[in-house]
């Protein structure tokens with residue numbers, strides 16, 4: 001018997017080789033039927049194939065989480081195939097990928113750029129929660145895990161991160177988590193957030209140089225760089241019955257970087 005046998009999860013933004021893929025792989029290894037959802041359809045399909053090749057059960061779905069109709073269609077396909085949704089991991093986000101290099105200071109940032117980041121990271125997370133909630137309410141249980149960032153909790157103000165839109169959105173994700181937790185709790189559904197620190201993924205590697213990565217590591221209480229496997233355990237805890245009496249909480253996993 002595996003830890004999560006018989007459960008079904010949707011993991012958004014799991015098509016890339018980043019954190020979402022690590023959550024999807026770990027859930028599948030624990031017996032979860034996983035929907036890998038990403039705006040990059042072929043990558044979502046490839047990630048699902050990889051899970052199935054490893055003996056798991058998965059389905060890849062191309063979805064833009066800012067499109068309410070597409071999000072509902074994704075949830076319908078998940079329920080048609082697996083019968084229910086027990087877990088939603090709201091991991092999809094825009095960090096830098098669609099944005100210019102070098103990153104833009106806030107006083108030069110176009111409105112469209114700021115709003116795009118809020119739309120994907122905050123509105124998209126809300127739309128996914130909105131679409132799965134009726135199914136979770138019907139079964140009287142469910143786990144929604146929103147991925148925030150330690151940048152929303154406390155960051156290095158001396159480093160010109162130039163991530164005003166992103167940091168604002170990830171603070172929004174924390175507010176969303178608390179608000180939804182209050183409304184969903186009476187229906188048996190928990191809503192919590194994980195706030196990772198800077199973690200080595202392909203996207204981060206393309207935009208933060210090695211020197212800065214090492215400087216971050218040396219600013220942490222735990223002086224080494226983070227990898228996706230460092231975040232997975234906390235996410236699995238929030239997906240599991242071990243966290244059944246927790247809701248509306250934010251767990252920061254950053255090696256002791258953010259002081260808050």
Ligand SMILES: NC(=O)c1ccc[n+]([C@@H]2O[C@H](COP(=O)([O-])OP(=O)(O)OC[C@H]3O[C@@H](n4cnc5c(N)ncnc54)[C@H](O)[C@@H]3O)[C@@H](O)[C@H]2O)c1
Pocket residue numbers: 012013014015016017018019020037038039040063064065066090091092093094095097120124147148149150195196197198199200201202203204
């Ligand atoms: N890596 C880090 O250092 C770090 C730190 C703190 C928080 N996070 C958060 O962790 C999550 C994953 O980060 P990552 O480093 O793996 O990034 P990533 O860029 O590899 O993953 C993000 C995924 O979201 C998908 N996506 C973007 N817009 C979408 C949309 N509209 N609809 C559906 N999918 C969409 C992308 O295609 C991509 O696969 C993000 O929420 C990020 O903000 C990452």
